[in-house]
Amino acid sequence: MVFLTGYIFSKLILKDEAVSRTISIEVGMQNSGLGVVLAKENFINPAVAIPAAISSLVHSLYGSIFVALFKMKSDE
Numbered sequence: 001m002v003f004l005t006g007y008i009f010s011k012l013i014l015k016d017e018a019v020s021r022t023i024s025i026e027v028g029m030q031n032s033g034l035g036v037v038l039a040k041e042n043f044i045n046p047a048v049a050i051p052a053a054i055s056s057l058v059h060s061l062y063g064s065i066f067v068a069l070f071k072m073k074s075d076e
Contacts, residue, residue, distance in 0.1 A: 002059070003028035003066050021070045029063050032056035 006027030011020040035052030043049075 003062055021066075025063050025066055028059050028066070032059040 003024050007020050007024035010023040011017070014020060014023075032052055032055040036049050036056055039049040039052050040046065
């Protein structure tokens with residue numbers, strides 16, 4: 001969802017396809033990484049970072065899927 005939101009807002013504001021794709025991937029990937037860092041810095045129990053770490057893995061997979069979809073769309 002974060003990937004799509006980043007793409008839609010940047011497309012509406014910037015009207016540039018290449019930049020919108022880049023922002024979409026960047027926003028989605030950084031969101032979960034920031035969660036891991038914030039959880040580790042602000043809580044004593046290290047298990048608090050587990051959901052954000054899992055989210056980071058999932059966002060990495062989603063990022064790869066979005067790149068493949070964008071590549072297929074640009075090849076058409």
